[in-house]
Amino acid sequence: MAMVLPKLKPYHRIATLLLSSTIILCLYFENSGKLFNNNHRVSEIDACVYRNCSPDQERTDWFSARYAPTVQLLLNSRNRALRPDVWRWWRGLQKELYFHNYTTVSRKLFPLFPDKNNYSDSHPNRGRTCAVVGNSGNLLGSHYGPLIDSKDFVMRINKGPTKGFEVDVGSNTTHRIFYPESAMDLDNSTHLVFFPFKILDIEWLISAFTTKDINETYTYVPSTIKANKDKVMILHPEFMKYVYKNWTENHGRYPSTGFLTVIFALHICDEVHVFGFGATKDGNWHHYFDQTLTPVASESHAGDYEYKTIIRLHRENKLLMYKGWT
Numbered sequence: 001m002a003m004v005l006p007k008l009k010p011y012h013r014i015a016t017l018l019l020s021s022t023i024i025l026c027l028y029f030e031n032s033g034k035l036f037n038n039n040h041r042v043s044e045i046d047a048c049v050y051r052n053c054s055p056d057q058e059r060t061d062w063f064s065a066r067y068a069p070t071v072q073l074l075l076n077s078r079n080r081a082l083r084p085d086v087w088r089w090w091r092g093l094q095k096e097l098y099f100h101n102y103t104t105v106s107r108k109l110f111p112l113f114p115d116k117n118n119y120s121d122s123h124p125n126r127g128r129t130c131a132v133v134g135n136s137g138n139l140l141g142s143h144y145g146p147l148i149d150s151k152d153f154v155m156r157i158n159k160g161p162t163k164g165f166e167v168d169v170g171s172n173t174t175h176r177i178f179y180p181e182s183a184m185d186l187d188n189s190t191h192l193v194f195f196p197f198k199i200l201d202i203e204w205l206i207s208a209f210t211t212k213d214i215n216e217t218y219t220y221v222p223s224t225i226k227a228n229k230d231k232v233m234i235l236h237p238e239f240m241k242y243v244y245k246n247w248t249e250n251h252g253r254y255p256s257t258g259f260l261t262v263i264f265a266l267h268i269c270d271e272v273h274v275f276g277f278g279a280t281k282d283g284n285w286h287h288y289f290d291q292t293l294t295p296v297a298s299e300s301h302a303g304d305y306e307y308k309t310i311i312r313l314h315r316e317n318k319l320l321m322y323k324g325w326t
């Protein structure tokens with residue numbers, strides 16, 4: 001049966017049209033708001049991080065089975081001797097070519113760089129907020145810049161630039177994490193957090209600030225860099241092994257620089273906000289600043305496992321993961 005519509009006067013028609021357009025617009029914005037929360041920023045459903053959620057027992061067990069509060073974080077003159085198990089694992093990452101004498105090389109470190117016990121200041125009221133910024137292409141279009149810059153520490157990895165990308169990645173950098181093959185110049189106030197994957201890396205660090213005579217590892221590397229020598233910190237090989245055993249659970253050959261940084265942040269920060277992690281749909285690590293694509297499942301890193309672990313940490317309310325835009 002055909003529906004009989006009442007005959008409306010012209011101004012009634014206009015009013016009805018306006019009313020229905022308003023309803024449609026309201027429904028649209030309500031839904032796009034939900035999409036924005038779930039996909040663009042972070043899943044608000046999962047995240048009750050830092051909002052007094054009480055995680056259930058299983059979740060607490062998962063985290064505490066992995067988290068070792070007393071692990072060595074950074075090298076200094078008192079902890080530079082390596083435990084035999086740490087030495088064996090770390091040496092296993094290196095090619096024969098790079099077998100230099102660790103004891104001799106590490107002895108040169110602390111007359112040169114600050115010999116401190118950095119970040120041993122954990123305290124319930126410290127409240128240090130940190131942004132860990134990976135290099136994923138999902139940062140493009142995200143508008144995370146102001147949010148990233150609002151954190152006390154902004155930790156950037158390898159060559160991830162800020163210039164030209166400020167809206168999406170911010171402009172502050174308090175810590176830059178790199179190794180010789182991904183080194184770059186820093187300004188005077190930025191902490192250089194050096195990740196040594198081999199003894200030659202430590203030799204390069206010393207040389208870069210002194211003789212400047214090492215310009216090759218397995219590839220060409222800069223013989224020197226601009227950076228503040230008094231802001232240099234060196235990741236402890238024990239920490240690398242710990243992340244490999246406890247957090248990537250022996251997947252890949254060793255953890256990626258980005259994943260090591262996330263776990264490092266968990267140890268030195270009271271709130272960890274993670275940006276710029278995540279591959280393309282077809283499984284490649286892409287960058288917000290260039291066109292390179294590296295398969296996530298490489299011989300070296302278990303990118304997929306690392307990503308899942310970060311998501312789990314987010315669900316456990318130990319960090320807040322921002323998934324980006326693309």
Ligand code: C5P
Binds near residue numbers: 133160259278285287
């Ligand atoms: O590519 P690069 O190693 O410089 O990126 C820094 C870190 O960011 C990586 O070690 C990885 O943990 C993370 N990353 C990611 N997804 C991408 C690109 C990088 O998770 N698409």
